[in-house]
Amino acid sequence: MSHALGLYRRLIAANLRSQMSYRASFWLESLASFSATITAFLTLALILERFNNIAGWTLWEVAFLYGMVETAFGVMDMLFSGFDPQNFGVQVRLGRFDQLLLRPASITLQVLGSEFVLRRLGRIAQGLVVLGLVFSKLNIHWTLAKLAYLPVVFASLVAFYGGLFVIGATITFWTVESIEAINIFTYGGSELMAYPMQIYQDWMRLFFTYVVPAIFLNYYPALYFLDKPDPFHLPVWAHFLAPLAGFGVLGAGMLFWRYGLRHYQSTGS
């Protein structure tokens, strides 16, 4: 275990060194990602200002959903860069993944350590700025339970998106090219989760409740943190399913990944 951790740390350190050798590029890209994403938030804010609310949610309540998604997705996108389906598909196609398989170390650890996209810090910073504004503008009635649950929800979101990336990467074992449709779950899921769920048509909401349990990761915890009533009248424990849903999806992703590894045949290139 400590050997594995040491190896991971070395891989990441090497990765960071190579990224920081293009120092100006790193800062420019982080800045670009920060300004691009903050523009998205400003657009959201301007629209909500004009319309006052969306399905009874005010600007800062929606911003809570948005900020949690942005920060968690950014952290995941950095930690799980190696599993980014777009990037991983290229590794499979060029046969670079086969090189990793030849090395005497855990393949999962190597993929995890193969990329660590530091410029995602721009998006993470944006999410944190939005969350900071939310906590100063909204009068959230903090309790000990809420304070304890917040980091759990955050970790669950990261695990959930990470699980989706792992599933998307595994699919490329068969399809080789990353299929754009996986974006529906990763980027689409994150966009969907940034708005209150009652605005979606029933079939869409039910899909993101029972097939992909996205609703329990951000929407239900937000109802709990903001003391809002549940329009769907699920039992009260629905607010606390985030860790089960998030780490459940990551666990399912890892099982699928192991299944994929056993059936991987290489492209021969």
Next chain:
Amino acid sequence: MNQARIFWELVRRAIQRQMTYRAATLAGLVTNFFFGLLRAAVLVALYRGSRQVAGMSVQDAITYTGLTQAIIAYLSFFGWYELAQSIYSGQVGADLLKPINLFTFWMGQDLGRALVQLVLRGLPLLAFYALAFGIATPNTAGQWLALAVAGSLGSRPNPGRAGVATCGSAPPGHFGRLR
């Protein structure tokens, strides 16, 4: 061979090449439509109770998101890196030796790619939108003409377009693909 013939030959080859990626095109279409559904849901919820905002009805606003989704693929909104990659790999040296202007060379290939993406991805997407929500269409011949001019002027290799797509599509996207 004259430049124009080489150009149209490049266009033809690019069309053939795009046509071999039919599954990818279909997957892309599904993805664009899904994002379109999300944006439309947000708009419908926002408009609840108001008929017109800033001179736009909910139908107009939905049409706008439909258009932004429909033009993503053929205008390469998420960036166009082929030239940059050819410079990185050195391929550009060989391309410059070819008896055709470098811009024309890329323009031909991108035009072929764009045509396929427009016909197989952009137009079906608008058709789905029309079926699912109903969309606003131009009323006069002049408006149709303006639409055609705007649509074709956008089709040109352009590496710096990534930001525009998501900035332009109200309500906002999350710049998920920006890297």
